[in-house]
Amino acid sequence: MAQAVGTAHLETSTGLDNRKLLMWLFLGSECLFFGSLIAAYLLYRDRSVSGPHPGDLFDIPFTSVSAFVLLMSSVSMVLALAAIQRGNVRGMQIWLFTTAVLGLLFLSGQAFEFTEFNHEGLSLSTNLFGTTFFVLTGFHGAHVTIGVLILLSLFTVSLQGRIQQKNSLNVELAGLYWHFVDIVWIVIFTLVYLIQP
Amino acid sequence: MTLAEYRRRGGVEPAREEENVADADHVEKHPGPLEYAQIGSILAIITGVEVAIYYLGLAHALLVVGLLVLSATKFSMVVLWFMHLKFDHRLFSTMFILGFILALSIFTVVLATVGGKLV
Amino acid sequence: MATEWPQTRKTGLADALRGAREMADQHYGIWSWIATVDHKRIGLMYGVTAFIFFLTGGIEALLLRTQLVVPNAGVLNADQYNRILTMHGTTMVFLVIMPLSAAFFNLMTPLMIGARDVAFPRLNAFSYWVFLAGGIFLNVSFFTKNIFSGELGAPDCGWTCYSTLSSKAFSPGHGVDFWALGVQILGIASLASGFNFIVTILNMRAPGMTLFRMPLFVWMTLVTSFLIIFAMPVIAVALFELIFDRLFNANFFNPDKGGNPLLWQHMFWLFGHPEVYILILPAMGIVSEILPTFSRKPLFGYPFVVFSGIAIGFMSWGVWVHHMYTTGLGTVANSAFGISTILIGVPTGVKVLNWMATMWGGSLNLKAPMMFAVGFVAMFTIGGLSGVTHSVVPSDYQQQDTYYVVAHFHYVLFGGAIFALFAGFYYWLPKFTGKLLNDRLGQIHFWLMLIGFNLTFFPMHVSGLLGMPRRISTYSEGQGWDFWNLLSTIGAFTIATSILVFIINFIYSLRRGEAAGYDPWDGRTLEWTIPSPPPHYNFEKIPVVHARDPFWHEKYTEDEEGRPIPVVAGAANGHENEGQEDHGGHGIHMPSPSYFPLIAALGFPIMATGLIYDYALVAVGAAVLFVGIYGWALEPATEGEEA
Numbered sequence: 007m008a009q010a011v012g013t014a015h016l017e018t019s020t021g022l023d024n025r026k027l028l029m030w031l032f033l034g035s036e037c038l039f040f041g042s043l044i045a046a047y048l049l050y051r052d053r054s055v056s057g058p059h060p061g062d063l064f065d066i067p068f069t070s071v072s073a074f075v076l077l078m079s080s081v082s083m084v085l086a087l088a089a090i091q092r093g094n095v096r097g098m099q100i101w102l103f104t105t106a107v108l109g110l111l112f113l114s115g116q117a118f119e120f121t122e123f124n125h126e127g128l129s130l131s132t133n134l135f136g137t138t139f140f141v142l143t144g145f146h147g148a149h150v151t152i153g154v155l156i157l158l159s160l161f162t163v164s165l166q167g168r169i170q171q172k173n174s175l176n177v178e179l180a181g182l183y184w185h186f187v188d189i190v191w192i193v194i195f196t197l198v199y200l201i202q203p
Numbered sequence: 204m205t206l207a208e209y210r211r212r213g214g215v216e217p218a219r220e221e222e223n224v225a226d227a228d229h230v231e232k233h234p235g236p237l238e239y240a241q242i243g244s245i246l247a248i249i250t251g252v253e254v255a256i257y258y259l260g261l262a263h264a265l266l267v268v269g270l271l272v273l274s275a276t277k278f279s280m281v282v283l284w285f286m287h288l289k290f291d292h293r294l295f296s297t298m299f300i301l302g303f304i305l306a307l308s309i310f311t312v313v314l315a316t317v318g319g320k321l322v
Numbered sequence: 323m324a325t326e327w328p329q330t331r332k333t334g335l336a337d338a339l340r341g342a343r344e345m346a347d348q349h350y351g352i353w354s355w356i357a358t359v360d361h362k363r364i365g366l367m368y369g370v371t372a373f374i375f376f377l378t379g380g381i382e383a384l385l386l387r388t389q390l391v392v393p394n395a396g397v398l399n400a401d402q403y404n405r406i407l408t409m410h411g412t413t414m415v416f417l418v419i420m421p422l423s424a425a426f427f428n429l430m431t432p433l434m435i436g437a438r439d440v441a442f443p444r445l446n447a448f449s450y451w452v453f454l455a456g457g458i459f460l461n462v463s464f465f466t467k468n469i470f471s472g473e474l475g476a477p478d479c480g481w482t483c484y485s486t487l488s489s490k491a492f493s494p495g496h497g498v499d500f501w502a503l504g505v506q507i508l509g510i511a512s513l514a515s516g517f518n519f520i521v522t523i524l525n526m527r528a529p530g531m532t533l534f535r536m537p538l539f540v541w542m543t544l545v546t547s548f549l550i551i552f553a554m555p556v557i558a559v560a561l562f563e564l565i566f567d568r569l570f571n572a573n574f575f576n577p578d579k580g581g582n583p584l585l586w587q588h589m590f591w592l593f594g595h596p597e598v599y600i601l602i603l604p605a606m607g608i609v610s611e612i613l614p615t616f617s618r619k620p621l622f623g624y625p626f627v628v629f630s631g632i633a634i635g636f637m638s639w640g641v642w643v644h645h646m647y648t649t650g651l652g653t654v655a656n657s658a659f660g661i662s663t664i665l666i667g668v669p670t671g672v673k674v675l676n677w678m679a680t681m682w683g684g685s686l687n688l689k690a691p692m693m694f695a696v697g698f699v700a701m702f703t704i705g706g707l708s709g710v711t712h713s714v715v716p717s718d719y720q721q722q723d724t725y726y727v728v729a730h731f732h733y734v735l736f737g738g739a740i741f742a743l744f745a746g747f748y749y750w751l752p753k754f755t756g757k758l759l760n761d762r763l764g765q766i767h768f769w770l771m772l773i774g775f776n777l778t779f780f781p782m783h784v785s786g787l788l789g790m791p792r793r794i795s796t797y798s799e800g801q802g803w804d805f806w807n808l809l810s811t812i813g814a815f816t817i818a819t820s821i822l823v824f825i826i827n828f829i830y831s832l833r834r835g836e837a838a839g840y841d842p843w844d845g846r847t848l849e850w851t852i853p854s855p856p857p858h859y860n861f862e863k864i865p866v867v868h869a870r871d872p873f874w875h876e877k878y879t880e881d882e883e884g885r886p887i888p889v890v891a892g893a894a895n896g897h898e899n900e901g902q903e904d905h906g907g908h909g910i911h912m913p914s915p916s917y918f919p920l921i922a923a924l925g926f927p928i929m930a931t932g933l934i935y936d937y938a939l940v941a942v943g944a945a946v947l948f949v950g951i952y953g954w955a956l957e958p959a960t961e962g963e964e965a
Contacts (some may be wrong), residue, residue, distance in 0.1 A: 018525035022292055024441045027521050030295045034302025035513065035551040041306030042559035042589065045313055046574065055578045070254045077250060077277075081243035084285045088236050114309035130503050131571035141566055141574075159955075185285045189278050200257050201267050294524075305552055309639055313588050316643065316655045 029179050033186045040190050043145060044197060047138040052203040054133035060202050063123050072115035072194045076150075079108035080116070080188040083181045093171040099164050102177070105184065106157040109150055116147050146194060149187045156180050233290055242284050249273050336707025357566050357915035359443035360858050362754060364450050365428030371454055372421035378461070379413035380818060384408045387778075387814040389927060393799040403795035404478040404597040405497065409464070411481025412501065415507045415601065417457045419735065422743045423604035424453070424512075427519050427543045433849035433856065434537045436528025436865045441521040443913040444954060449514035451923030453506060459927045460504030466496050477501035480793060483564070484595070485575035485586035490568050496934050499568055503930035506561045509554045510926065516550035519543055528848070530867035531907025534628070537847045537871075538621060541628050542607030545635040546600050550638075553596035560589035569933060585747055591642035599638040601735060602702075603631060605742030606673060609695045612749050613677055616692035617684025618886065620871055623676045630669035630676075647715050648722045656715045663713035667706065674703055691843070694745030697772050701737025705730055708783065723793070726786025732779045739803050743825070744771070751828075752842055756854045757835030763827035767820050781806035781813075846874035859910040916957060922950025 018024060051060075082104040089097030120140070128136045160180055163169055169176060234242075253273050256266060283289040288296045355363060384405055389397040398406065428446065440446050450780055466475030477497035479488040523544045527536070564586070566572035573579040575586050614621045621627060637929045643651060643659035672956075677699050686692065708730040712718050721727055752758045785806040790797065797803055841850040848865055849856075853875050869875045878886035925947025934938025 019527040019531070020292075020294060020525055022294060022525065022527050024296070024521050026299070027525060028442070028517050030298040031517050031520055031551055034298045035517075036557050037299070037302035037553035038552050039307040039559060041310050042556050046312035046559070046563065046585065049289075049314060049317055049585060050580070052580075055580045066254065066257060070250065074247060074250055078243065078247050080281060080285055081239060081246075085236055086237045088233070088239060091233065130566065131573060134573050137566070137572040137574055137579075137581075141562070141572065145562075159952075180499070182286055185281050189281050192274055192277045192281070196253070196270050200253060200270050301548075302552060305639060309592060313592070316651050317582065317584060317588065 010041060013132065023177065025179060026182075029182050033182065036186060036190075040146075040193075043142045044193065045137075047142050047198060050134040050138050054135045056133050058123075058126060058128050058132070058135070060135060060139075060198075063126055063128060064199055064202070065085060065119070065122075066199060068115070068119070069195065069199050071121075072112050073191060075108050075115070076188050076191050078110045079105045079112070080185050082108060083184045087174065087177050087181050090169065091173040091179050095164065095167075095170065098169065098177060099161060102157055102161045106154050106161065108152040109157065109184075113147060113150055113154070116143065116150075142198070143194065146187070146190055149190070153180075153184050153187050155185065233287065234284065239284070242280060246277055246280060249277050325433065330888060354915065356920060357447075357917045359439070359447050359915055359919075360912050361428045361432050361440050361443065361446060362856065362858070362860075364446050365425045365430075366754060367450055368421050368428055368453070369425035371450075371457065372418050372425060375413055375417035375457055376827065377821070378421070379410050379418055380821065382410040384814055384818060386410060387811040389795065390797075391811040392808070393797050393804060395796060398795065401478065402472065402474055404480075404793075405464075405474040405476040408477045408480055408497075408501070409461070412460065412477070412505070414735070415481060416505060417460070419601045419739050419743070419833075420455055420508075420512060421457075422931075423546070423611045423647075423739075424449075424515055426539070426608065426746055426750070427515065427547075429538055430750060430849060431522060431543050432520060433434065433753075433852070433860060435526060435531050436848050436861060436867065437521065437526040438910070439807065439862050439913060440518050441526055442518050444916050445514050445518050446749070447916070448919035448923055449511045449518065451920045452514065452926060453511035455923050455927045456504050456507030456511060459507060460500060463497055463500035463504070465720050466500070475500075482590055484590075485564070485583035486577065488564060488568075488586075489575060498501065499565070499934045502561045502564045502568070503933060506558060506565070507930060508618050509561070511559050512550050513554045516547040516554070518807075520551070521812070523547075528861075528865050528867055532867075534625070535867055535870045535872070538610035538624070538627055538631075539604075539607035542610070542631055542670050545631050546603045549596045549600050549603070549635055549638065553593045556589055557593035557597075560586060563589075565933070572934075584600070584646075587649065588642070591645045592639075594645065595642040596638045596771060598734075599634055601633075601739050602636045603634065605698065605702075605739040606631065606745040608742045608749070609677065610673075610696050612691050612695040612745050613699075614682045614871070615749075615845055616687045616689060616695070617681045618687070618763040618844070619680060620682040620846075621676070621741075622679035622682075622871065624673075626672055627676050630672045633669040634666060637662065637669070641666055644713055644718070647718045660713050660715050664710065667710050667713075670706055674699060674706070687812040687843075689748070689843070690759065690761050691745045691749035693765065693768040694741050694748060697768065698738060698741040698745060699774075701729050701733055701741055701775065705733025705735075705737055708733060718940075723791055724784040724786035725790045725792055728792045729779050729782035729786055732782070736779070737775055741771075741775075744768075747824075749843065750849075752838035753849055753854045755832060755835075756838055757831050758838050758842055759831045759835065760827050760923065763830070765821055766934070767823040767827065768822035770823060771817055771934060774813045775819075777813030777816060780811040780903060781811070785810075839949050841873075844877075846871040848880055849874060851876075859912055862910075915960065916954065918950050918954035918957065920950075922947055922954060925950060 020027075082101045086098045086101030086105060089095075089101060120143075123136075123139075128139075130136055130140050157180060160169065160176060253270060256269050256273075259266075261269065282299070288299070341422050355367065358364060358367075385398060386403065389395050389403055428440075430435075438741060454582070463476045464474055467473040469475070475497055476497060477483070477493070477500060479493055479498055479501065483498065483501060486492055488502075523540055524537070563572070563574040567576065568576050573581045575581050575583050577583060610621055610627060641659060641660045643655055644663045647656050647659075681696070688696075708726070712730065748759050748764055785803045786792075789804070790801070790803045790806075797807075838854040840853060842854075843850070848867075851865065852861060865872070874886075877889055879889055881887050925943045925945075928943030928946055929940050930943075932941070932943055
């Protein structure tokens, strides 16, 4: 997201845009980042020597709703891109804003969940579950937060009329990041919440 | 911004590697809002099914396999349609898949050697 | 290029910054370095900074060797020894070999592929500043205790920082915090340059420069960059886990709460083994450029060397357990990884054979770069062979944590990487300074270094096999280690002397060195087609490439027996890159200088300091990072259109 100034058409050796290539490389690299965190969670999932354990705390209906919210934010994100690629600035603005709001909704859900768990006696240092759970979901939350910031920045810039069909790439790149954060949650939702030992 | 913008080729056509040249009008092949909405509904339904399976009280092994398959389906749908890998240049997929497969395989080996369990 | 200091207008930050930027626009003065996005300047800054760290790490090594010169020497106490040892290892890996390789990526990659700069010039500047910030941050740790009373605050956990040596209980103080956060910052720098060079190499090649016409060094840069972007996230997570354990009482490596210290070792070596190849592949690339030039023959078996490099890149992910044979992972794991470790020797061996075949039958020109390159091949082969002995599990059980291991990795990292990097200095520095390094002094440097190196590290094989453990701060008499340690220390000081010769040579040559001209070595690749030093836009006209070793083919054709025959001047058949007339670069639009990469980079050390001392600083650092990134995103990236 380093560059908000658009680039219409580039002449590169592969014909592919530099920034888009960078974004995909970054996402490939992020796979290793979240892979490491998830591996640590899985390694320690049933090794906490004291409670509380996942089964005592998880509120599946609640988390399902927030997983659903994040999933739907992916839909609104792709609609924002579809709008601007067809030159519909207004539509893009609406969908970008919707996406950011859904992202914020997800984040408040996470904040609520963290607070609840804390009240029930789970902190970073309580046991291995607390350690791995908070660090994994916390890093995911940090990624969502950065995503929301990017979306809101794009939205603000677009209000000044600086996002047009010809530089829709900016929206596309933000979208790639956002969808990646979403698929990480798809994995976390299944491996952490639904499949418990 | 890239340097490529102001590279002057001195009037010479850049010699691109044939198979690597991106399809200039790939945007046209992208699905429209309607199709995105349809995919969104499918994703929502799958999420519902996942939660349902969770409460169904299946045998644990079955539950695990079912959930993994469903989650992989959601994952692939988002990557292929929302992130356009289905329609985009192969190089992008290569970069992502390289990272993904690498992560999957090395951490499987780590968990196997250290004795982590999925089930 | 005007060299006027811009008129100072009204005071005020915005004006000051604008003034600085105007100065930078004109490639003049200190601000033109601080705000530079020119890959050559960034490369030189990388090189100079890393070389200063090389001297720091070298002095640390001399201290260690002085302590070990005789049994029970009283130069350093155990605590000081541990801390200096840790800093020596960390410095040499993260602050010397990696950034020196990065210096060559920066200096050479755009020139070799015929580009005017990298794909993301500001990201490139950012990665340098982050590296500098991380390096300083790491070394500041020395001063977190009262250094004048002999207490050092540096980390004391060894460069591998194994858990639970690194836990709060066994390493109180802030040393390990500095280590973890410092390496984390350096990782950001490496990631940024990794992404940048992959995109640059894939996307910025000159017309006709297909992948299989790329110089070997560029190939190795590409493979190394991939290793960086996939390996760095793993160590990032491991470091976060360590940081959370130490600063927020998490339990990742806390056995009391069921945590498994082996997780650290897995994560560290998952990163660490690709890291080994991150250190050595660029060196292999440098040597693969120098050997053909000074043998006046094309690289033997180019595709084999390329594919061996790629194969090493892939296989480096499947060998990490050979660092952990003695941790009790079981026979299956040990056997499997023993086999994969033996296998990774194959592509490495292929490369060595190709280098030798390149020299075979060539008309060798034994100038300093060539001497160092040949030295690399020989020393690296010895190190490679002792590496193969480690792959054998029962034998490794004996060698684990002895000086034999120290001997091995210094043969590959010093005898390998450092020799190749010096070869690179002698070969490529004239391109950027415009002055050739003195060859006689270069030869003295080479022989002193070769003798000193072998005197230092060969005896370590023996002391290791005699059972001397690594990392010990002293030893008692009568174990048969005294003589070998004495030799090692004499060798270490011989190496130091040779480095001194290099420094003298460098300074001398800058002042009265022979002018390098375009092409001092009768080179083969594109960088020799442009002036030394190159103009900031590199190529007046982007070259068009018709073959591998494009410049060679422009200069020479072959007779029936394959001997090179010079092409008559002017008879070149339509080669575009001839006649680089200097039009002063008008009409070439280069990326604008920017100070935002520096501002953004400053955010990291501030945040890291805040994590250790006061969380309020974390907010300050984050704000600085924000300002940097937003300024970066919103400023125009290109110089204005000029007539």
